[in-house]
Amino acid sequence: MSNPWTWHGGGLEAAKHRFGGDNWIDLSTGINPHPWPDAASMEFDWQRLPDTQDLARLEAVAAGHFGVDARHVCAVPGTEIGLRLVGALVDGPAQHVAPGYRTHGAMVAGSAAVTWPDAGDPAGHLILANPNNPDGRALAAGAMHDLLERRTGWLLVDEAFADADPASSIAASVGDTRRLVVFRSFGKFFGLAGVRLGFVLAPSALVAALRERLGAWPLSAAAIAIGTAAYADAGWIAAARQRLGEDAAALDTMMVRRGHRPVGACPLFRLIEVDDAHALFERLARRAILTRPFADQPRWLRLGLPADADALARLDAALADG
Template identity: 90%
Template sequence: MSDPWTWHGGGLEAAKRRFGGADWIDLSTGINPHPWPGAATMAFDWQRLPDTQDLARLEAVAAGYFGVDARHVCAVPGTEIGLRLVGALIGGPAQHMAPGYRTHGAMIAGSAAVTWPDMGDRAGHLILANPNNPDGRALAAGAMQDLLERRSGWLLVDEAFADADPASSIAASAGDGRRLVVFRSFGKFFGLAGVRLGFVLAPQAIVAALRERLGAWPLSAAAIAIGTAAYADAGWIAAARQRLGEEAAALDAMLVRRGHRPVGACPLFRLIEVDDAHALFERLARCAILTRPFADQPRWLRLGLPADAVALERLDAALVDG
């Protein structure tokens, strides 16, 4: 199986070159197929540098959304960069939950993989996602608080998929005196991954160190304006959460009818287990449907949320035709 599809979601152009065809359905990522619509109507002055006051307003609006004081919020140009910068700041020893996001194992040199429910050495730092990717496992807020209280090292929590159901989020606990760093992603829930916007919620000392490393103008004016407006759009956010839940239920029902057992608590994607996931990946790709296989888990296939009933019906037909 080629790296473009097993390394991460996406790779649609590579799939077109490999399999041909047109009118592709990209289910390889866990990104909301219904993006926040306001970005399409916004205009930007590309001749001006981003304003520092606008950046501060974005962080204040995002802080209110996360339920944390703005002093503990640092906007970053994508969560990937935030993870790696914090990893370099904190150092080891560390452990990361597996299976999980590849960067979790790379952000601190020498980090050792541990599996759920084994949390490994409580004295070291622990890196995990909640909800997790790719299996969608979600820990309740109480369980996350217990993890924070039991460890003497830092708890580093990637909440990239927490927006769809924030009940399990530990973001509001970020602050001084707590060895907790929370990472939040804008692009997944708001469906605008190309904006490249994320946030690090941490003690003020970590926030200050991040700002020093990011330097002046860490975000584009477009990212600042889009993020500020989207996080303030409470009506769209509530409607999106309801819609995603309903569409995930429809996907689950279809998969069950086709003999699969969908796994995952995050409505943006589901994981299924089959005898040969790579063969199913290729069969769906020949129907112009891109999914996500895994090099180290040959029985796993992850499917993102279809954008509409037509896409769901095409996926249904492709699963039957095999």
């Protein structure tokens, strides 16, 4: 299996080149197929540098959404960058939960993989995602708090998929007296990955060190304006959460009917296990449906949400045509 599809979600152009076809359905990314709708109509002044007051307002509005004090929030140009910068700022041994996001293992030099529920050395740092990717495992907030209280090292929690169901988020516990850092992503829930916007929620001293690394004007004017407006749109956020749950339930029903057992508590994607996931990936790709296989898990295939009833029906027909 070629790296464009096992390395990360996406790779649609590479799939078109290899498999041909048109009218592709991209189910490989775990991104909301119903994006926040107002971004395309917004206008920006491209002749001015982004205003620091506008950046502060974005962080304040996002802080209200996350349930944390704004002084603990630092906006970054994508969660990927936030993960790597924070990893460079913390000292000491670290473990990362596997399977998980590839960057978690690269955050801290020498980080060792641990398999859940092994939480590693409590004196070291622990890096994990909640909900997890790709298996969709989600820990309740109480379990996350227990994990935090048992550690003397940093607990570094990637909540990139938490917006769809924030009940398990530990973001509100971020403060100056806890060794807790939470990472949040804008693009997945709001369906606008190209905005490249993320947030690091951390103690004030770590936020200050992070701002020094980022330097002046870390975000574009577009990212600041779109993020501020989207996080303030409480009506759309509530409706999106309900719709994602309904769409995930419809996907589950269809896949069960086709003999699969979808797993995962995150409504933005589902994982299935089959005898040869790479063969199923290729069979779906020949029907112009892109999914996510894994080089180190040849029985796993992850599927994002179809955007509408027609896309769901196409996936249903492709799974039936075996």
